[in-house]
Amino acid sequence: MSFEREEYRFLAEIGVGPTNSGCYIDGQWKARGSIVSSLNPSNNQRIAEVVEASVEDYNEGMVACSEAAQMWMKVPAPKRGEIVRQIGEAFRAKLESLGRLVSLEMGKILAEGIGEVQEIVDMCDYAVGLSRQINGSIIPSERPNHMMFEMWNPLGIVGVITAFNFPCAVLGKGAPTTPLVTIAVTKLVAEVLEKNNLPGGIFTSFCGGAEIGEAISKDTRIPLVSFTGSSQDDFGYNLGIKEIEGFCFLVGLKVQQIVKERFGNCLLELSGNNAIVIMNDADIGLAVRSVLFAAVGTAGQRCTTCRRLLIQESIYETVLNQLTGVYKQVKIGDPLEKGTLVGPLHTRASKENFEKGIEIIKSQGGKILVGGSAIESEGNFVQPTIIEISPDAPVVKEELFGPVLYVMKFQTFEEAVEMNNSVPQGLSSSIFTQRPDLIFKWIGPHGSDCGIVNVNIPTNGAEIGGAFGGEKATGGGREAGSDSWKQYMRRSTCTINYGDELPLAQGINFG
Numbered sequence: 001m002s003f004e005r006e007e008y009r010f011l012a013e014i015g016v017g018p019t020n021s022g023c024y025i026d027g028q029w030k031a032r033g034s035i036v037s038s039l040n041p042s043n044n045q046r047i048a049e050v051v052e053a054s055v056e057d058y059n060e061g062m063v064a065c066s067e068a069a070q071m072w073m074k075v076p077a078p079k080r081g082e083i084v085r086q087i088g089e090a091f092r093a094k095l096e097s098l099g100r101l102v103s104l105e106m107g108k109i110l111a112e113g114i115g116e117v118q119e120i121v122d123m124c125d126y127a128v129g130l131s132r133q134i135n136g137s138i139i140p141s142e143r144p145n146h147m148m149f150e151m152w153n154p155l156g157i158v159g160v161i162t163a164f165n166f167p168c169a170v171l172g173k174g175a176p177t178t179p180l181v182t183i184a185v186t187k188l189v190a191e192v193l194e195k196n197n198l199p200g201g202i203f204t205s206f207c208g209g210a211e212i213g214e215a216i217s218k219d220t221r222i223p224l225v226s227f228t229g230s231s232q233d234d235f236g237y238n239l240g241i242k243e244i245e246g247f248c249f250l251v252g253l254k255v256q257q258i259v260k261e262r263f264g265n266c267l268l269e270l271s272g273n274n275a276i277v278i279m280n281d282a283d284i285g286l287a288v289r290s291v292l293f294a295a296v297g298t299a300g301q302r303c304t305t306c307r308r309l310l311i312q313e314s315i316y317e318t319v320l321n322q323l324t325g326v327y328k329q330v331k332i333g334d335p336l337e338k339g340t341l342v343g344p345l346h347t348r349a350s351k352e353n354f355e356k357g358i359e360i361i362k363s364q365g366g367k368i369l370v371g372g373s374a375i376e377s378e379g380n381f382v383q384p385t386i387i388e389i390s391p392d393a394p395v396v397k398e399e400l401f402g403p404v405l406y407v408m409k410f411q412t413f414e415e416a417v418e419m420n421n422s423v424p425q426g427l428s429s430s431i432f433t434q435r436p437d438l439i440f441k442w443i444g445p446h447g448s449d450c451g452i453v454n455v456n457i458p459t460n461g462a463e464i465g466g467a468f469g470g471e472k473a474t475g476g477g478r479e480a481g482s483d484s485w486k487q488y489m490r491r492s493t494c495t496i497n498y499g500d501e502l503p504l505a506q507g508i509n510f511g
Contacts, residue, residue, distance in 0.1 A: 027199065
């Protein structure tokens with residue numbers, strides 16, 4: 001791809017050139033690793049080259065990062081919040097061009113690319129307010145003249161290993177296949193740090209492969225590692241279909257084992273196998289629109305993508321007829337073109353995995369109702385696919401990262417809940433019904449076992465104000481809103497004796 005072409009001149013606005021250094025350490029751009037090419041998934045042509053970080057670069061960066069962290073932790077939280085506010089404004093100023101880069105390099109449609117950047121802006125706004133609300137509890141002490149309370153202090157360096165499908169969330173190591181987004185995001189943050197005369201080591205980022213991901217996991221200077229799983233694993237496995245078996249879980253499990261061996265903490269956001277349940281009293285039009293977005297948005301490459309559709313038997317044919325009709329109208333094509341709803345899968349390997357997965361599904365009795373094929377082209381395009389299959393088929397318990405939707409019927413609400421909860425993953429779920437009793441059963445202790453439990457909305461498109469994450473093989477981590485901030489802090493219980501005697505807890509008399 002030529003940088004002289006008019007439609008790609010925007011890359012210069014966000015600091016991306018034909019050849020780029022993929023490592024920002026101690027306020028400088030440098031890299032001594034291998035040279036890789038970033039590819040446009042719409043045609044598999046090269047966008048630009050990136051020099052990846054080496055292990056030597058990583059070690060140098062972490063020395064500077066450790067020094068900067070000591071200074072940064074002393075800055076009052078509201079002052080740190082002001083820097084985050086400025087970062088949010090920097091993203092807001094480049095919303096369109098950065099969103100366009102996300103679409104170009106990752107493959108999601110432009111509206112979703114811009115939406116991803118907006119999510120970062122919203123997260124910054126949220127964090128600014130939070131910087132003045134990091135409150136600790138006051139705890140009544142049983143001892144006279146004693147004060148007991150909680151203090152929250154910064155945990156220190158956080159290592160974030162991000163996935164290709166949401167590449168803007170960079171704070172450490174970006175996905176190997178979206179290095180240009182990593183570079184553009186880092187440059188925006190670096191400009192804010194420089195403007196405020198802050199050390200560049202506060203924000204250290206690496207474009208790299210397995211050796212960098214493993215170094216982050218092993219590094220005792222990093223008390224918390226946040227890992228988001230994807231089909232492109234960060235530990236060098238050449239993951240084909242992996243018999244489709246929970247590849248995100250396996251990689252996340254390895255990260256967790258490495259970090260726990262050094263008594264570090266992990267935030268894992270791994271695979272999802274999300275279901276939408278449609279009851280016979282549902283607004284079918286609303287449900288069908290929701291399923292369409294949940295199942296084919298981002299070409300089925302979200303962890304919250306709807307992969308299983310459970311329809312009550314009495315309305316099964318009605319829902320299916322409407323859904324197959326709208327599927328056939330979906331425009332597949334260049335994600336930067338107006339009107340496109342489904343862009344390409346991210347890599348050639350993803351397209352091959354889709355084809356292998358379809359064969360496995362058919363071998364287990366799956367009946368293709370719509371789609372089911374790759375599209376002949378230079379890019380990584382596949383057809384959004386609906387498959388009728390038994391809930392007992394082994395493949396239904398696994399996640400194929402693409403626009404593949406399994407449809408199944410059920411008779412009772414209890415059966416639907418059992419089917420929803422029958423998979424190893426537990427990220428997102430949703431039910432469509434107007435009945436209050438079913439709604440409250442669904443969100444209650446005997447309802448959905450997922451971390452995200454919705455009613456009359458899709459499984460994807462979460463707001464930043466709520467905690468994001470799931471249970472079981474999804475990893476148990478929580479990011480974003482609610483009280484998820486606590487995972488990035490060190491909690492201390494403090495007791496102060498302001499009297500002149502020494503009463504002991506539990507009434508112990510020690511002479």
